[in-house]
Amino acid sequence: MADKKMVEAITxxxxxxxxxxxxxxxxxxxxxxxxxxxxxxxxxxxxAIWERLRNELxxxxxxxxxxxxxxxxxxxxSLLQKEKDHVEGFAPEVAWVTEGGQQPLTDRLCVRPTSxxxxxxxxxxxxxxxxxxxxxxxxxxxVVRWEKETRxxxxxxxxxxxxxxxxHATAEEAEARTVQMLNVYADFLEExxxxxxIKGKKTEKEKFAGAEATYTVEALMHDGKALQxxxxxxxxDGFAKAFGIQFTDQNNTxxxxxxxxxxxxxxxxxxxxxxxxxxxxLVLPPLVAPTQxxxxxxxxxxxxxxxxxxxxxxxxSDFRVKLDDTDKTPGWKFSEQEMRGIPLxxxxxxxxxxxxxCVVVRRDNGEKTDVPFAELKEKVGEILAQMQKDMLERxxxxxxxxxYTAKNYEEFKQIFAEKxxxxxxxxxxxxxxxxxxxxxxxxxxxxxxxDQEKISDVCVCCGKPxxxxxxxxxxx
Amino acid sequence: MADKKMVEAITxxxxxxxxxxxxxxxxxxxxxxxxxxxxxxxxxxxxAIWERLRNELxxxxxxxxxxxxxxxxxxxxSLLQKEKDHVEGFAPEVAWVTEGGQQPLTDRLCVRPTSxxxxxxxxxxxxxxxxxxxxxxxxxxxVVRWEKETRxxxxxxxxxxxxxxxxHATAEEAEARTVQMLNVYADFLEExxxxxxIKGKKTEKEKFAGAEATYTVEALMHDGKALQxxxxxxxxDGFAKAFGIQFTDQNNTxxxxxxxxxxxxxxxxxxxxxxxxxxxxLVLPPLVAPTQxxxxxxxxxxxxxxxxxxxxxxxxSDFRVKLDDTDKTPGWKFSEQEMRGIPLxxxxxxxxxxxxxCVVVRRDNGEKTDVPFAELKEKVGEILAQMQKDMLERxxxxxxxxxYTAKNYEEFKQIFAEKxxxxxxxxxxxxxxxxxxxxxxxxxxxxxxxDQEKISDVCVCCGKPxxxxxxxxxxx
Numbered sequence: 039m040a041d042k043k044m045v046e047a048i049t050x051x052x053x054x055x056x057x058x059x060x061x062x063x064x065x066x067x068x069x070x071x072x073x074x075x076x077x078x079x080x081x082x083x084x085x086a087i088w089e090r091l092r093n094e095l096x097x098x099x100x101x102x103x104x105x106x107x108x109x110x111x112x113x114x115x116s117l118l119q120k121e122k123d124h125v126e127g128f129a130p131e132v133a134w135v136t137e138g139g140q141q142p143l144t145d146r147l148c149v150r151p152t153s154x155x156x157x158x159x160x161x162x163x164x165x166x167x168x169x170x171x172x173x174x175x176x177x178x179x180x181v182v183r184w185e186k187e188t189r190x191x192x193x194x195x196x197x198x199x200x201x202x203x204x205x206h207a208t209a210e211e212a213e214a215r216t217v218q219m220l221n222v223y224a225d226f227l228e229e230x231x232x233x234x235x236i237k238g239k240k241t242e243k244e245k246f247a248g249a250e251a252t253y254t255v256e257a258l259m260h261d262g263k264a265l266q267x268x269x270x271x272x273x274x275d276g277f278a279k280a281f282g283i284q285f286t287d288q289n290n291t292x293x294x295x296x297x298x299x300x301x302x303x304x305x306x307x308x309x310x311x312x313x314x315x316x317x318x319x320l321v322l323p324p325l326v327a328p329t330q331x332x333x334x335x336x337x338x339x340x341x342x343x344x345x346x347x348x349x350x351x352x353x354x355s356d357f358r359v360k361l362d363d364t365d366k367t368p369g370w371k372f373s374e375q376e377m378r379g380i381p382l383x384x385x386x387x388x389x390x391x392x393x394x395x396c397v398v399v400r401r402d403n404g405e406k407t408d409v410p411f412a413e414l415k416e417k418v419g420e421i422l423a424q425m426q427k428d429m430l431e432r433x434x435x436x437x438x439x440x441x442y443t444a445k446n447y448e449e450f451k452q453i454f455a456e457k458x459x460x461x462x463x464x465x466x467x468x469x470x471x472x473x474x475x476x477x478x479x480x481x482x483x484x485x486x487x488x489d490q491e492k493i494s495d496v497c498v499c500c501g502k503p504x505x506x507x508x509x510x511x512x513x514x
Numbered sequence: 515m516a517d518k519k520m521v522e523a524i525t526x527x528x529x530x531x532x533x534x535x536x537x538x539x540x541x542x543x544x545x546x547x548x549x550x551x552x553x554x555x556x557x558x559x560x561x562a563i564w565e566r567l568r569n570e571l572x573x574x575x576x577x578x579x580x581x582x583x584x585x586x587x588x589x590x591x592s593l594l595q596k597e598k599d600h601v602e603g604f605a606p607e608v609a610w611v612t613e614g615g616q617q618p619l620t621d622r623l624c625v626r627p628t629s630x631x632x633x634x635x636x637x638x639x640x641x642x643x644x645x646x647x648x649x650x651x652x653x654x655x656x657v658v659r660w661e662k663e664t665r666x667x668x669x670x671x672x673x674x675x676x677x678x679x680x681x682h683a684t685a686e687e688a689e690a691r692t693v694q695m696l697n698v699y700a701d702f703l704e705e706x707x708x709x710x711x712i713k714g715k716k717t718e719k720e721k722f723a724g725a726e727a728t729y730t731v732e733a734l735m736h737d738g739k740a741l742q743x744x745x746x747x748x749x750x751d752g753f754a755k756a757f758g759i760q761f762t763d764q765n766n767t768x769x770x771x772x773x774x775x776x777x778x779x780x781x782x783x784x785x786x787x788x789x790x791x792x793x794x795x796l797v798l799p800p801l802v803a804p805t806q807x808x809x810x811x812x813x814x815x816x817x818x819x820x821x822x823x824x825x826x827x828x829x830x831s832d833f834r835v836k837l838d839d840t841d842k843t844p845g846w847k848f849s850e851q852e853m854r855g856i857p858l859x860x861x862x863x864x865x866x867x868x869x870x871x872c873v874v875v876r877r878d879n880g881e882k883t884d885v886p887f888a889e890l891k892e893k894v895g896e897i898l899a900q901m902q903k904d905m906l907e908r909x910x911x912x913x914x915x916x917x918y919t920a921k922n923y924e925e926f927k928q929i930f931a932e933k934x935x936x937x938x939x940x941x942x943x944x945x946x947x948x949x950x951x952x953x954x955x956x957x958x959x960x961x962x963x964x965d966q967e968k969i970s971d972v973c974v975c976c977g978k979p980x981x982x983x984x985x986x987x988x989x990x
Contacts, residue, residue, distance in 0.1 A: 070640065107561050108656075111656060112553060175558065179656070180655070186615070
């Protein structure tokens with residue numbers, strides 16, 4: 039444990055959660071600062087995580103019939119302005135290209151903050167008949183929003199994401215796709231990222247600019263703050279009317295399409311850090327981890343140790359396994375493996391070899407298991423599967439322990455004065471109450487969950503009859 | 515064949531090659547125009563090809579130790595200006611962001627045309643000791659160059675590419691990596707895309723802005739024009755000196771790193787179209803094709819036909835196979851499958867079923883084979899493998915038949931007056947001759963090939979002693 043000091047200490051999360059996050063991101067070598075204000079480098083260790091998330095999500099998308107495309111990164115100002123709510127929502131935070139090829143542009147170009155308008159422009163050209171529907175497209179790209187305060191993965195001027203955009207013949211189909219994709223996100227977060235989420239609908243105040251309805255999956259971080267982890271929007275036919283996207287239906291009648299969009303971003307990496315990390319650094323769920331196992335030889339200069347370590351690596355080639363045979367000390371290697379969140383460490387030294395076994399150490403709970411070489415492959419598979427399950431369960435228990443209920447405004451205020459977490463409370467549905475709560479307590483409505491409960495009969499704020507139960511919280 | 519007319523005819527390549535290309539891109543639904551001048555939509559059929567190319571290349575990169583990263587899309591003007599040749603090369607064709615978040619920017623940002631300067635900025639922060647070397651990074655992203663004349667895939671204001679950027683301790687290592695990546699491209703183009711290439715070095719005039727040496731793989735299109743299909747640059751320590759990227763070597767001495775960069779773009783899709791396509795549309799090599807086999811039932815309303823077609827599809831699930839069971843006519847379906855370049859078509863109707871066989875039709879040469887159901891899986895594998903080989907061989911033969919040699923300027927001029935293709939001719943090494951050739955004949959030096967031959971003793975232009983054999987040609 040003395041070797042711990044060799045890897046520069048990170049701030050403990052109890053002491054300063056924000057600093058802990060920054061330290062982990064930096065010391066696990068996930069990102070780096072750049073000379074471009076508000077923009078980050080995603081380093082190999084960070085990008086490898088994004089590749090794992092992207093590939094898994096992409097597979098799940100394609101199983102539902104999604105096709106990938108690529109649309110331009112620029113949006114002419116004239117195009118952006120076609121849908122009124124949308125342009126009002128995004129105009130304040132866009133970057134403008136005003137010169138190209140040493141000439142000023144007549145119609146300046148915004149760097150896409152999101153691509154609804156471009157997809158509308160595309161669908162207008164390609165959708166003519168009911169036979170051209172549905173269109174179920176997605177793109178993986180980067181987008182730009184001119185944020186003032188930035189933090190790696192959570193909020194930056196440029197970030198990576200996917201944006202799905204669909205067009206359907208009917209309102210019912212569009213609603214079904216909106217819900218379907220929210221479920222894809224929720225299942226992905228729980229099954230793959232080991233992050234339990236609340237599924238629900240955003241209030242009018244919090245919905246996406248131009249949407250009829252926004253659905254969200256909300257996760258709770260270690261510090262009790264909420265993170266909106268994925269959203270799915272139903273646009274109805276608002277964009278279709280603004281852009282004139284029409285098709286001839288089976289009765290030869292001209293109809294407007296109904297549209298949806300849905301996205302997740304590199305923020306997911308921030309969620310994984312803040313849900314699973316601990317004071318030794320990153321903890322990656324086995325399914326997410328680019329490297330699942332680090333084999334660390336003990337007294338590696340002794341005869342046969344490195345050879346046995348290499349043999350174990352070959353034995354485990356069905357997993358994502360690496361061998362650290364550098365000349366660092368084992369203690370240093372342990373700290374690095376822990377900092378980087380690699381799920382399992384396998385220690386093997388002369389005494390282990392004599393006994394025909396090695397030691398498998400879980401990153402999430404430190405549990406050590408002696409495993410005979412002959413059983414290693416099977417046992418490692420079992421431990422990784424168990425660890426994936428345990429991480430989800432632990433996250434769920436913590437989330438539940440940080441979820442409170444409030445029947446009236448006194449309770450509500452007291453909880454937020456003392457704690458950070460989700461508070462379930464009833465709401466009358468009026469914007470005024472939502473605004474007042476935000477002003478009084480700096481918390482926002484996270485969502486109206488699909489699973490409604492009745493906490494009381496009246497709005498937690500004004501006491502008028504309640505229409506919805508809402509999750510409230512401080513958010514990233 | 516009468517059904518052919520049902521799919522709108524494309525211009526024949528003999529009549530108008532440029533129009534043929536445009537027709538194929540449009541009718542195979544690879545791209546679409548947008549409201550953003552000079553930028554394209556890459557549609558599902560086009561993007562699926564890019565995904566195949568990207569995934570294969572990415573796998574080959576990673577086998578050589580490449581790690582993916584993501585750097586910002588913006589470059590502050592002050593950063594771009596640090597390397598003199600580089601900024602001179604790119605400044606005329608960049609797009610400038612001058613306003614963000616409703617504020618004018620003090621240091622305007624260029625949308626990356628390439629990312630050497632950002633990688634230098636990153637390496638300057640992360641490379642300190644010889645232990646930090648080599649750095650072998652790559653990113654898949656889009657870049658912007660303000661082209662005046664644009665064509666889908668070949669030249670557009672925004673395009674997709676990968677850019678690898680490496681930093682090494684020695685000049686030898688940097689040169690070895692430059693050559694290694696050129697070989698990765700050449701092997702990928704030949705083995706995967708069935709496109710034979712000439713490997714060589716660019717002249718001083720044609721090399722990349724800021725490079726010490728640029729290597730290239732050059733392919734010949736159906737119309738005899740050359741397409742630069744991938745480049746690999748050795749920067750020496752020029753960028754390192756401009757950006758101050760230094761490390762402490764094993765003797766505790768401060769040294770500059772040596773750098774490389776290398777890239778291929780969505781242009782590759784243009785190359786595949788123009789090398790393999792024919793007057794019925796796209797022809798995709800089996801390894802590239804997102805869909806390798808289209809099963810087309812004949813008289814599909816007859817009992818058992820659709821069931822048998824579905825059975826064949828299941829039987830072929832190791833391949834990328836689809837079944838067209840829409841209510842279009844078989845002839846229409848044939849034309850669509852041909853237009854989209856799907857390598858194999860399997861026809862199966864009542865008579866085939868009675869005879870216990872189906873008909874397998876190759877897209878590249880129209881060859882039809884009756885195949886008993888029991889042998890289908892094996893046979894299809896064989897035919898696809900043979901087709902992949904034949905396509906490379908056919909492309910090589912055509913390339914060779916369009917490659918000429920010229921001993922003197924008379925021959926040289928005559929060949930280019932009558933033909934389009936590669937002309938191998940000697941060169942003295944002087945820029946004046948290169949400029950004169952370009953002015954006289956509108957052809958450029960494509961490369962000084964690795965495999966040098968001696969066509970004559972003297973420069974084809976000036977008659978002075980020759981130093982190099984050069985491939986000359988008209989280029990896209």
